[in-house]
Amino acid sequence: MTKRFGPVVAVDDVSLAIAEGEFFALLGPSGCGKTTLLRMLAGFETPTKGRILIDGEDYTRTPPNRRPVNMVFQSYAVFPHMTVSENIAYGLKMDGVRAAERRERVAEALALVQLEGLGDRRPDQLSGGQRQRVALARALVKRPRVVLLDEPLSALDAKLREELRFELSRLQDRVGITFVMVTHDQDEALALATRCAVMHKGSLVQVATPADLYEFPSSRLVADFIGSVNLFEGRVRVDESDHAIIDLPEAGITAWLDHGTGASETVQIWLAIRPEKMELHKRENGAAPPVMEGTPEGYNVMPGTIADIAYLGSESVYEVRLETGKMVRVIRPNLTRWDQEDFTWDEPVWLGWHAEAAAVLLQ
Incomplete structure (x- = not known):
């Protein structure tokens, strides 16, 4: 699909297949086109070019109320003058479902989102997490083939957001309906989705499982967007099937990989190393640098000085300045x-990584 707003191309020739029962996440920075793509799936926007097929049936020109799709909005969009049960039943009522069946399906939906006994309350008597569950129940009660979620947890505080991630994942697994979620929150996408699509300037950059997206990014853009990463520019000196040697001027060292890269010696490459895969070692006067696992002596180790420390409870983050000046x-x-x-400010240290820790990026 392509979507243009005048001269602006919001979605640029995106082709995507999402499996039945999948929890799929569209991920990317603001303005990348993910919300426009979601709105086209919902029927709120019409593609400039392309088609939307659900179970092989073309819904490109079908109005929103006639699609087998329901949407959960970022702001919940629950009706403040209605009770919880009335909110959930509203879509069924508009579809002409009989009162007895409405009551039965609303009770099922309330149980599904763990809101039994709260059907007579109004939204202003509920917490933010409970209102989000009402919005979910309202989407699920019509038994759609696809549920669309627009930043579903962004309005909640951090602790509640973390709790609802697990609930949302369990709920989707239980009902077996295809979920398509838009988010800019990397942690949310990685925690919930079976597959993620990273978008940039209206195009798909990479589609992969959360683990592959994190461990095997296709480009610097993806590596830098998903989590935190250290990027080192370099050139290949030796490239064999079982190892590669790469010069890293920014780090002032030579790196050893336990696999080949397939890159020419004339091509610029980048090594991407996640911060949790870096090791810190004390740098005592006169002591030899440590030898990294799977790496010959003299590779993948560089001297530096701790410039900053952030204690985050379960982990500590260290900013280390190399002798080249790179952080x-x-x-x-x-x-x-x-x-x-263990470590303190201005302390001299060795930094290193194992032979398998670095991802090689060609773009």
Whole structure:
């Protein structure tokens, strides 16, 4: 599909297949086209070019109320003058479903989202998390083939958002309906989705499982957007099937990989290393640098000085300045109650990584 608003191309020739029963996430920064794509699936926008097929049937020109699709909005959009039960039953009532069947299906929906006994309350008597569940129940009660979620948890506080992630995942697995979610929150997408699509400037950049998206990004853009990453520009010196040697001027060292890259020596590449895959070691005067696992001596180790520390409870984040001036981020889990005291500001350290830790990016 393509969608243009005058000279602006909001969605640029996107082709995508989503499996039945899948929890699929559209991920990307503001303005990347993900919400426009979701609105076209819902029927609120008409594609400039392309088709939307659901179970092989073309719904491109079908109005929203006649599509087998329901949408959960970021703002919940529950009716404040109606009770919880009336909110959930509203779509069924508009479809002419008989009162007895409405009551039965509303009771099922309330049980599904764990709101039994709250059907007579009004939205202003509910918490934010409960209102979000009402919006979900209203979408599910019509038994659509696809549920669309627009930033479903963004209006909630951090702790409640984390709790509802697990609930939403369990709920989708239980009902077996296809969920398509739009979010800019990487953690939310990685935690909930079976597959994610990263969008940039209206185009799909990479479609993959959360693990593959994080561990095997297709480009610097994806590596930098999904989580935190250290990127080192370099060139291949040796490239064999079982190992590669890469010069990294920014780091002032030579890197060793336990696999080939397939890249020419004339091509610029980048090594992407996640902060939690970096190691910190004390740098004592006169002591030899450590040897990284799976790596010959003298590779994948560089000297630096701790410039900043952020203690986050379960982990600590270290900003380390290399001798070249480049800043590198390291994340260490606080496995004991004293881990945060192991390193301090302005302390000289060795940074290193194992031979398999780095991803090679060609773009």
